[in-house]
Amino acid sequence: MGDTGEAVVEDEDGVIRTRALTKRYRGGQLAVDGLDLTVPAGSVFGFLGPNGSGKTTTIRMLMGLITPTSGTARVLGRPMPRAVQSVLPHVGALIEGPALYGFLSGRENLTRYDAADPTADPRTRRVRVEAALERVGLAAAAAKKAKAYSLGMKQRLGLAAALLQPRRLLVLDEPTNGLDPQGMREIRGLVRELAAEGTTVFLSSHLLDEIEQVCTHAAVMAQGRLITQGTVADLAAGLRGRLVVTTPDQAEAARVLKERGVGDVVVADEGRVTADAPDGELAELNAALVEAGVRVRGFGVERASLEDAFMALTGEGFDVAG
Incomplete structure (x- = not known):
């Protein structure tokens, strides 16, 4: 050799x-x-x-x-x-x-x-x-x-x-x-x-x-x-992030998001509702939540992580023993 x-x-x-x-x-x-x-x-x-x-x-x-x-x-x-x-x-x-x-x-x-x-x-x-x-x-x-x-x-x-x-x-x-x-x-x-x-x-x-x-x-x-x-x-970067709404009015927030056509709405823990990042203007969506009486304490899109990319690419959980 x-x-x-x-x-x-x-x-x-x-x-x-x-x-x-x-x-x-x-x-x-x-x-x-x-x-x-x-x-x-x-x-x-x-x-x-x-x-x-x-x-x-x-x-x-x-x-x-x-x-x-x-x-x-x-x-x-x-x-x-x-x-x-x-x-x-x-x-x-x-x-x-x-x-x-x-x-x-x-x-x-x-x-x-x-x-x-x-x-x-x-x-x-x-x-x-x-x-x-x-x-x-x-x-x-x-x-x-x-x-x-x-x-x-x-x-x-x-x-x-x-x-x-x-x-x-x-x-x-x-x-x-x-x-x-x-x-x-x-x-x-x-x-x-x-x-x-x-x-x-x-x-x-x-x-x-x-x-x-x-x-x-x-x-x-x-x-x-x-x-x-x-x-x-x-x-x-190729993945869309997740919309995160922090509110004590989770059920109402989820209802408004669904009515506005936002996909994959999930009522999460710690007073959060998450969903697919919408295509439209975020300010309009935030305004719709407020007009519906939702107390919005946090609103924004969290960027996709490497873990999100990994899951999207492989479709499975991560185990390093290979």
Whole structure:
């Protein structure tokens, strides 16, 4: 699998680019079906899909862990898995949870990881290890055995291992798994910092609000096929938002909205009535509610979320185990 002769260069079509990428397992199971994926340089790219959608299989092909049945995958401008030895030194990865030595401390685990990197200068190893521990908030727990780490601490240590060297691409599979809200916030901040420094981040997550907060681009997979990809803003922009009326007179408000031809009127909790965003003038609809004696305490259209887009595209709930 050598192919180390050519330099790793930026691909003008994306840091990650696949064309008709397909993986069929023994027995005929089609895990990934003709995937055309483009991850722009400098992006934070969210990779979404329900259970069994083919995300993990795709990531494993991109990292050279398994070979495609057909199609092509290029990472940092080089073909995978053929160029795995020249590409992986430029890639940090946390896939399906970190692989740790439980009997070693966090610091010793990172030292082992760094020593296994043929490109790492042993003279500066200690500095790299301490910097990585500090960056993920594990400096105080560095001497603790990894087997005593919580799930969230193990995730942090795995991320630290991916950050021992400057990386042009970071591939993260559920990076906030097991973290408390504060830890999730810190990791999201770290992802933003890395992107600002020029690292492209490819992020698989089941937390749709996380994708909306952190990612610039996203792709949605379902049943092994790519449903859509683009900027996070564009994915939700094609959907109409929901009209939300806050009022103590919910029944009367719902009646008026239906009479005015507004669709999918729902009497919700917390004194709200929601409905499809109307085509007409919102001010006229608000006036009609007031004229009918409805006490309107809030009125407006909430934009469609990435979750709304996901549901519209896949028609199913979200489960990240695929």
